[in-house]
Amino acid sequence: TIARFKGHSVHTYKIKNKPAPFGCEILGLCDVGYTFSFLPKSRIEKSKELEAQTLAGMDRG
Structure with missing residues (x-):
């Protein structure tokens, strides 16, 4: 999900046609x-929780 954000931050994403x-x-x-x-x-900082969950999901497949 993309939460609308109009401020300035290095963490924001740009996705066309949304x-x-x-x-x-x-x-x-x-x-x-x-x-x-x-x-x-x-985009800048990697979440350790997200990486751990992604790797756990790869082990199942």
Whole structure:
């Protein structure tokens, strides 16, 4: 999900042809209208939690 953001930050993303072309990317774990967990994603800083979950997902495949 892209959360609309009009300020200046090195963490914002630009995605063409989206309703909110500039913003912060947020990865969420949701089901039936409930949000269980979310992680903000950054272009500059890598999230250790996100890398660990990505690597764990690769081990299953």
